[in-house]
Amino acid sequence: MQSEANFRISRISAHLNPSNVEMGENSMLEQAKCRAKGGAPGFKVAILGAAGGIGQPLAMLMKMNPLVSVLHLYDVVNAPGVTADISHMDTGAVVRGFLGQPQLENALAGMDLVVIPAGVPRKPGMTRDDLFKINAGIVRTLCQGIAKCCPNAIVNLISNPVNSTVPIAAEVFKKAGTYDPKRLLGVTMLDVVRANTFVAEVLGLDPREVSVPVVGGHAGVTILPLLSQVKPPCSFTSEETEYLTKRIQDGGTEVVQAKAGAGSATLSMAYAAVKFADACLRGLRGDANIVECAFVASQVTELPFFATRVRLGRTGAEEIFQLGPMNEYERAGLVEAKKELIGSIEKGVSFISK
Ligand SMILES: NC(=O)C1=CN([C@@H]2O[C@H](COP(=O)(O)OP(=O)(O)OC[C@H]3O[C@@H](n4cnc5c(N)ncnc54)[C@H](O)[C@@H]3O)[C@@H](O)[C@H]2O)C=CC1
Numbered sequence: 337m338q339s340e341a342n343f344r345i346s347r348i349s350a351h352l353n354p355s356n357v358e359m360g361e362n363s364m365l366e367q368a369k370c371r372a373k374g375g376a377p378g379f380k381v382a383i384l385g386a387a388g389g390i391g392q393p394l395a396m397l398m399k400m401n402p403l404v405s406v407l408h409l410y411d412v413v414n415a416p417g418v419t420a421d422i423s424h425m426d427t428g429a430v431v432r433g434f435l436g437q438p439q440l441e442n443a444l445a446g447m448d449l450v451v452i453p454a455g456v457p458r459k460p461g462m463t464r465d466d467l468f469k470i471n472a473g474i475v476r477t478l479c480q481g482i483a484k485c486c487p488n489a490i491v492n493l494i495s496n497p498v499n500s501t502v503p504i505a506a507e508v509f510k511k512a513g514t515y516d517p518k519r520l521l522g523v524t525m526l527d528v529v530r531a532n533t534f535v536a537e538v539l540g541l542d543p544r545e546v547s548v549p550v551v552g553g554h555a556g557v558t559i560l561p562l563l564s565q566v567k568p569p570c571s572f573t574s575e576e577t578e579y580l581t582k583r584i585q586d587g588g589t590e591v592v593q594a595k596a597g598a599g600s601a602t603l604s605m606a607y608a609a610v611k612f613a614d615a616c617l618r619g620l621r622g623d624a625n626i627v628e629c630a631f632v633a634s635q636v637t638e639l640p641f642f643a644t645r646v647r648l649g650r651t652g653a654e655e656i657f658q659l660g661p662m663n664e665y666e667r668a669g670l671v672e673a674k675k676e677l678i679g680s681i682e683k684g685v686s687f688i689s690k
């Protein structure tokens with residue numbers, strides 16, 4: 337039998353080795369000795385692309401979320417370092433790291449929620465669609481893993497172009513026979529976060545008091561803020577409407593240009609992703625009236641996918657709300673949004689079904 341002193345030393349070396357990352361049998365055994373696992377109430381969440389610009393702050397914020405009991409951090413690079421770092425935070429969630437394709441299935445097994453910020457970001461001059469070539473294949477591989485290992489998980493898809501990656505994910509799940517449209521949500525929360533911020537600036541309000549529905553999709557003119565439905569009720573001049581709509585639509589580009597080649601929005605995106613993931617978890621827990629905007633399979637328009645307000649529940653997006661009354665400016669914007677969206681959706685579908 338191991339002496340108490342040796343046991344303590346092996347506990348310490350397990351943490352230095354680098355903690356909780358699936359590096360092999362021995363470190364897993366050490367981990368088993370030094371972690372009181374199981375029993376903690378909460379949800380199991382995986383982040384795929386956890387070592388990236390979004391992934392790292394997202395992992396940190398998820399580790400702070402009391403609804404999370406287990407946090408799996410998967411990436412093709414640097415997962416051990418990020419995991420060691422995050423695992424030292426004295427919050428409840430147990431953190432485990434997974435590095436590279438051979439560990440994808442273990443990263444996904446048993447997860448309730450999978451958040452995907454894996455893939456390349458834009459540089460100045462690029463559109464989100466320019467990312468399709470690389471990110472489409474990444475999303476396909478990750479979704480094949482989800483279909484196999486956690487087919488009932490809620491999926492929050494962040495990787496761009498969201499207007500195409502969500503249809504890609506849907507096709508992968510259909511092929512695998514696991515598709516449940518309620519569980520697949522494209523994350524458009526950053527558009528709402530930006531809209532709340534910019535509208536609050538114009539109105540001279542605290543952004544936390546403002547709620548702006550943003551519908552359509554997540555690229556350029558497909559991002560359609562419904563300023564006529566802002567809460568608290570208010571009105572805008574046509575100059576304000578024009579300024580706000582363009583600024584919200586170009587919010588991503590504003591950050592890409594300011595970062596000048598060093599990537600796109602990461603910190604505000606991590607904030608938005610956690611806000612959305614937390615809403616999904618509260619829905620899973622059975623909380624009432626959890627409503628957020630997301631890009632989902634939809635019959636609100638003639639398009640197969642569309643972002644609108646959805647009610648999140650135990651099985652995902654349980655109710656999809658209609659667009660509501662729109663003014664003339666918004667109706668014209670909707671026509672433009674749908675024109676672009678249909679091509680992006682078809683591009684995603686045919687990437688898998690061709
Ligand atoms: N939906 C939205 O509102 C937003 C979406 N995005 C998108 O999120 C994605 C990630 O952006 P960043 O974090 O800034 O990029 P990043 O390049 O900093 O991080 C991406 C991470 O994904 C990892 N990765 C690459 N291939 C992978 C694979 N096969 N499996 C797992 N991980 C893999 C990389 O190793 C890297 O750590 C981009 O596509 C970006 O356009 C960014 C901001 C907002």
Ligand SMILES: O=C([O-])CC(=O)C(=O)O
Nearest residue numbers: 458526587588589600601
């Ligand atoms: O603009 C980009 O490439 C990243 C993104 O989706 C956003 O910030 O909204």
